[in-house]
Amino acid sequence: MLQQIEGSKAVAETIAACMPDVVCAYPISPQTHIVEALDELTRLGKIGNCQFVNVESEFSAMSVAIGASATGARTYTATASQGLLFMVEPVYNASGLGLPIVMTVANRAIGSPINIWNDQSDSMSQRDSGWIQLYAQDNQSAADLHILAFRLAEELSLPVMVCMDGFILTHAMEEIDVAEKELVTKYLPKFTPRQVLDPVDPVSIGAMVGPEAFTEVKYLGHFKQLKALEIIPELSSEFEEVFGRPAAGPDNYKGLVTKYHLEDAEVVLVALGSVLGTIKDAVDNHRKNGVKVGAMGITSFRPFPLDEVRKSLKHAQKIVVVERAFAPGIGGIVSSNIRTALSGIDIKINTVVAGLGGRPITLKSISELVDRALYGTLPDFSFMDLDVELVERELERNLLTRRSGPMAENLLKDLGTR
Amino acid sequence: MSTPLKFYQVGSFAVGNRLLGDEQLSVQSRSDRTNSLTSGHRACQGCGEALGARYVMDAAMAATDGKVIAVNATGCLEVFSTPYPETSWRLPWMHSLFGNAAPVATGVAFALKAQGRSDIRVVAQGGDGGTVDIGFGPLSGMFERNDDVLYVCYDNEAYMNTGVQRSGATPPAARTNTTHAVGENPGASFTQGKNLPKIAMAHGIPYVATASVSDLHDLEEKVTKAMSMHGARYLHVLVPCPLGWGTKSEETIKLARLATESGLFPIYEAENGVITETKKIRKQVPVDEYLQIQKRFAHLFGPKGNPEIVKAIQAIADRNIAEYELLGERQ
Amino acid sequence: MFQIRIHGRGGQGVVTAAELLSVAAFQDKQHAQAFPSFGSERTGAPVVSFCRISVDPIRLREPVLEPDAILIQDPTLLHSIDVFAGAKSDGYMLINTTKSFADLGIEEFVANRPKERNLIVPASDIAMKHVGRPMPNAALLGGFAAATQKVTLESVVAAIEERFPAKIAAGNVAAAIEAYEFVMEELKEVSHVATN
Ligand SMILES: Cc1ncc(C[n+]2csc(CCOP(=O)(O)OP(=O)(O)O)c2C)c(N)n1
Ligand code: SF4
Ligand SMILES: [Mg+2]
Numbered sequence: 001m002l003q004q005i006e007g008s009k010a011v012a013e014t015i016a017a018c019m020p021d022v023v024c025a026y027p028i029s030p031q032t033h034i035v036e037a038l039d040e041l042t043r044l045g046k047i048g049n050c051q052f053v054n055v056e057s058e059f060s061a062m063s064v065a066i067g068a069s070a071t072g073a074r075t076y077t078a079t080a081s082q083g084l085l086f087m088v089e090p091v092y093n094a095s096g097l098g099l100p101i102v103m104t105v106a107n108r109a110i111g112s113p114i115n116i117w118n119d120q121s122d123s124m125s126q127r128d129s130g131w132i133q134l135y136a137q138d139n140q141s142a143a144d145l146h147i148l149a150f151r152l153a154e155e156l157s158l159p160v161m162v163c164m165d166g167f168i169l170t171h172a173m174e175e176i177d178v179a180e181k182e183l184v185t186k187y188l189p190k191f192t193p194r195q196v197l198d199p200v201d202p203v204s205i206g207a208m209v210g211p212e213a214f215t216e217v218k219y220l221g222h223f224k225q226l227k228a229l230e231i232i233p234e235l236s237s238e239f240e241e242v243f244g245r246p247a248a249g250p251d252n253y254k255g256l257v258t259k260y261h262l263e264d265a266e267v268v269l270v271a272l273g274s275v276l277g278t279i280k281d282a283v284d285n286h287r288k289n290g291v292k293v294g295a296m297g298i299t300s301f302r303p304f305p306l307d308e309v310r311k312s313l314k315h316a317q318k319i320v321v322v323e324r325a326f327a328p329g330i331g332g333i334v335s336s337n338i339r340t341a342l343s344g345i346d347i348k349i350n351t352v353v354a355g356l357g358g359r360p361i362t363l364k365s366i367s368e369l370v371d372r373a374l375y376g377t378l379p380d381f382s383f384m385d386l387d388v389e390l391v392e393r394e395l396e397r398n399l400l401t402r403r404s405g406p407m408a409e410n411l412l413k414d415l416g417t418r
Numbered sequence: 419m420s421t422p423l424k425f426y427q428v429g430s431f432a433v434g435n436r437l438l439g440d441e442q443l444s445v446q447s448r449s450d451r452t453n454s455l456t457s458g459h460r461a462c463q464g465c466g467e468a469l470g471a472r473y474v475m476d477a478a479m480a481a482t483d484g485k486v487i488a489v490n491a492t493g494c495l496e497v498f499s500t501p502y503p504e505t506s507w508r509l510p511w512m513h514s515l516f517g518n519a520a521p522v523a524t525g526v527a528f529a530l531k532a533q534g535r536s537d538i539r540v541v542a543q544g545g546d547g548g549t550v551d552i553g554f555g556p557l558s559g560m561f562e563r564n565d566d567v568l569y570v571c572y573d574n575e576a577y578m579n580t581g582v583q584r585s586g587a588t589p590p591a592a593r594t595n596t597t598h599a600v601g602e603n604p605g606a607s608f609t610q611g612k613n614l615p616k617i618a619m620a621h622g623i624p625y626v627a628t629a630s631v632s633d634l635h636d637l638e639e640k641v642t643k644a645m646s647m648h649g650a651r652y653l654h655v656l657v658p659c660p661l662g663w664g665t666k667s668e669e670t671i672k673l674a675r676l677a678t679e680s681g682l683f684p685i686y687e688a689e690n691g692v693i694t695e696t697k698k699i700r701k702q703v704p705v706d707e708y709l710q711i712q713k714r715f716a717h718l719f720g721p722k723g724n725p726e727i728v729k730a731i732q733a734i735a736d737r738n739i740a741e742y743e744l745l746g747e748r749q
Numbered sequence: 750m751f752q753i754r755i756h757g758r759g760g761q762g763v764v765t766a767a768e769l770l771s772v773a774a775f776q777d778k779q780h781a782q783a784f785p786s787f788g789s790e791r792t793g794a795p796v797v798s799f800c801r802i803s804v805d806p807i808r809l810r811e812p813v814l815e816p817d818a819i820l821i822q823d824p825t826l827l828h829s830i831d832v833f834a835g836a837k838s839d840g841y842m843l844i845n846t847t848k849s850f851a852d853l854g855i856e857e858f859v860a861n862r863p864k865e866r867n868l869i870v871p872a873s874d875i876a877m878k879h880v881g882r883p884m885p886n887a888a889l890l891g892g893f894a895a896a897t898q899k900v901t902l903e904s905v906v907a908a909i910e911e912r913f914p915a916k917i918a919a920g921n922v923a924a925a926i927e928a929y930e931f932v933m934e935e936l937k938e939v940s941h942v943a944t945n
Contacts, residue, residue: 066522173772197511
């Protein structure tokens with residue numbers, strides 16, 4: 001039903017419609033509204049016999065999820081930022097074991113400095129954890145992707161992360177068509193696990209594997225990811241048949257990428273997540289002035305749709321990748337994946353790190369990016385709206401004295417006295 | 419002249435099984451025992467942990483009509499029992515990580531609850547390191563929520579799997595590879611230690627007990643009792659480790675017995691945070707008798723020995739004896 | 750697209766106000782987006798929330814930088830933060846106060862703007878009367894509906910009723926209606942002055 005509803009609430013209601021058996025969680029902003037709502041829905045008996053477990057840490061949240069999933073329960077949890085890092089060990093364990101857990105990551109920056117606001121450093125840090133990662137471009141797709149995620153996870157016996165920008169999506173109230181349970185039931189069959197702890201047919205799960213088979217187990221994890229590239233398009237079109245809209249939001253192609261005016265685009269902006277909305281507005285504005293700009297979003301970041309990305313981008317002249325995280329010491333994360341997709345094709349790729357720690361990515365800044373890309377004045381790697389003066393003052397301080405003090409506090413002091 | 423009656427010794431003071439009636443037979447001596455941890459695993463000879471785990475799991479299986487799911491922390495037990503594909507476990511068994519046996523078991527328990535499978539029960543197990551150190555927070559969470567799991571700690575008083583390093587359960591003065599017997603204060607430091615059974619009791623959970631491989635009958639009984647209850651239950655079992663302690667394989671049971679008879683490892687039972695049963699010392703021994711036969715305490719004895727430290731350890735035993743009232747008539 | 754920025758303090762229902770406004774717009778068959786300033790603000794700290802209303806679906810995800818309307822729930826904020834940042838010269842401004850613009854020290858700011866867009870609403874007083882607590886948000890929304898006609902009073906009422914339990918809703922609805930009427934009066938006076 002179409003409602004004016006908060007993103008988190010819509011996700012919670014969608015999860016409820018998926019009828020999980022076990023939901024476990026440990027609170028962290030900006031994930032809290034999702035799990036709070038799920039506690040209430042569970043208590044009200046809206047999720048059948050679902051068990052909501054309040055654990056004492058994210059490490060335990062993922063561990064409970066592992067135990068529950070291995071016992072054949074449809075299992076869900078959610079986290080963000082420090083919480084995701086706190087559960088890294090069981091995160092890898094879940095994918096290694098091939099347990100179809102679905103987890104929302106309400107994207108948030110990673111400290112230090114501690115910062116509760118949005119960027120995508122948290123989920124990006126887990127890009128090689130073996131989990132499938134789907135990035136939502138708006139709240140409708142944030143909600144819908146969870147349904148697809150359960151289906152995909154259970155089909156492949158692999159865990160799936162649905163990444164939605166914290167606050168920007170989780171705390172935004174807008175119109176969302178929250179999937180009806182009847183339709184979800186039609187789309188998402190009962191969970192039939194590949195492996196299950198069962199006294200009737202005892203198995204050992206999680207035993208030590210030596211060099212004789214470890215590579216093969218890991219290969220199969222990779223193989224399943226590649227398989228997902230085939231399955232996601234199928235599940236997406238089936239989703240559209242059942243629900244009458246694409247799971248991954250408007251302009252989405254096969255559930256893998258979003259294509260916006262790519263046909264004749266000379267400059268293409270590439271991004272993941274909610275910034276695509278602003279980027280599309282920027283594209284429209286430029287197109288009105290006759291500038292051939294397009295946008296591509298990546299929904300499935302893991303597995304990475306190399307072929308689709310290559311096909312979508314190979315005719316572009318300039319590519320600007322707008323990233324909400326980066327790899328210190330080298331640069332763009334998404335960009336390097338794009339480069340892999342375009343290997344052998346000579347296209348200029350610029351990386352722009354934007355929106356770190358909640359800094360707004362404005363329409364104005366995006367529009368300027370396009371202009372600078374067109375004029376060729378954009379550096380290979382840059383930070384959007386960087387306060388150069390602030391940085392330079394600290395660098396000066398560092399030159400002046402060895403004991404220049406704590407960096408972050410210095411910057412804040414400078415800001416305060418501006 | 420009549421021949422004095424001789425009991426068969428099974429390493430403990432338990433009466434030999436052959437002389438017992440059917441209903442008193444240990445689970446392990448029954449023909450229908452489940453062999454949950456079957457032979458062929460790779461534990462060292464005389465491994466107390468292997469012995470303890472076998473008794474615990476078979477007793478749990480017997481108490482539940484064979485419906486147990488086991489969750490294992492990383493550690494010796496996990497490693498020696500499961501190199502692929504030779505798992506020794508003949509029950510549904512899962513290993514996830516070093517510090518998460520408790521919450522994984524919680525997940526299993528809640529999944530079973532969601533599925534309405536109240537007939538299947540969950541047992542989690544780990545070493546002292548996995549329990550008192552890295553898994554401590556999650557275990558406390560499991561206690562506090564009173565999750566329906568029996569957690570069994572096999573305490574061999576160090577990180578054995580990684581080659582004998584100090585854990586929070588390593589006793590004072592003991593030599594390990596991270597508490598070398600050199601310098602001014604050789605071996606592990608004299609601290610208060612981390613008494614997990616007491617901490618478990620402080621959570622007020624339904625059942626807490628200590629046990630030892632020196633009294634396997636008692637161990638079985640405690641598992642059986644624990645499985646008759648619901649909620650979070652904790653069992654702390656002393657399991658000597660020949661490799662880590664520097665002891666003879668054939669002396670594992672004797673060591674376990676001496677630990678108790680000296681007062682260093684009190685054996686008791688508690689319900690809802692209150693001790694209900696204590697095992698009295700049958701024949702008290704000085705701690706020397708226990709320490710002397712372990713290489714990890716070798717630096718305390720001989721010409722270069724340190725009687726002061728032995729005295730301090732004796733004081734710990736004496737304190738236990740007083741606190742748990744370990745001397746006196748057995749009921 | 751019509752963009753609104755709401756200023757207040759933690760505990761004054763600033764975020765709720767934006768959300769209610771978006772629900773009202775949704776009831777009116779418009780597209781709307783409400784979101785907070787994403788802080789970890791505690792009770793009493795300055796808080797900002799935003800709302801966009803549009804006939805087209807909204808894709809933009811930036812904070813409202815150039816608001817068409819500014820709602821100020823707490824006049825003590827006037828001199829601690831730049832509540833008028835990015836204000837349009839013909840934008841709306843509704844402020845919860847019983848004082849005059851001169852007393853508030855913003856005479857200069859309002860001077861060059863259309864009179865019917867600078868509005869005073871005694872929202873806390875109205876709320877005290879109907880809700881029993883100085884929660885100015887519902888009243889200001891009533892005032893907003895009157896001033897801008899961007900949402901209907903009926904939809905504001907419906908949004909409040911949907912959000913709160915019946916008893917609390919009733920008080921807030923009454924407050925919204927009174928504030929609506931108050932602003933209608935105020936507008937009449939302004940136009941009266943203008944035609945005289
Ligand atoms: C997070 C993490 N840190 C360290 C280890 C290495 N490690 C594996 S088993 C183990 C020691 C196990 O000690 P304990 O729990 O006492 O069991 P034992 O082997 O003595 O039976 C250690 C340190 C690990 N597996 N995971
Ligand atoms: S090292 Fe100790 S605990 Fe490990 S298998 Fe050998 S005897 Fe058992
Ligand atoms: Mg140990």
